[in-house]
Amino acid sequence: MSTDALHHVLRILDDVLSLGGRAQSFTRETPLVGALPEMDSMAVVSIMTAMEEQLGISIHDDEIDGDVFATVGSLADFLSAKLG
Template sequence: MQDDTDLLLRRILTDVLGLAQGQADTFDAETGLFGHLPELDSMAVAGLLTEIEDRLDIVIEDDEIDGEMLETFGGLLEFTKSKRAEA
């Protein structure tokens, strides 16, 4: 069963990146994001992180952002879950 962070993150990716409806529903932990989704380029990263902060009521510090966190859906989900747990 998906938790609310998982569902919200899929919605945010769909909204911010303009993904096809349902595309994010097929993502699993190993689904590549940055460098794999053409929609997620360096310009889109800032918008994506801002939207995650706004919708999930968290703060992402600049020094927490790295390629590993954005590499896969699972990596981004785990990062997001840990930030929500801290909040």
């Protein structure tokens, strides 16, 4: 996994969830869905939209499941694969 993908994920999480910089202290192991109160179904959609718009990727609904949004690391791995 590239450090670029992790950087993008942390920036997008901070922006979309309005965390005020808190995401910068997250590690790959930081849990997301079910652990962050800000991380609801609307936040998942907003994060996917932000990744598509800011990084020029296309995410299809069938690519997303709970495992992708389980941790910062799983989301970064997904993004890294999308960025190729």
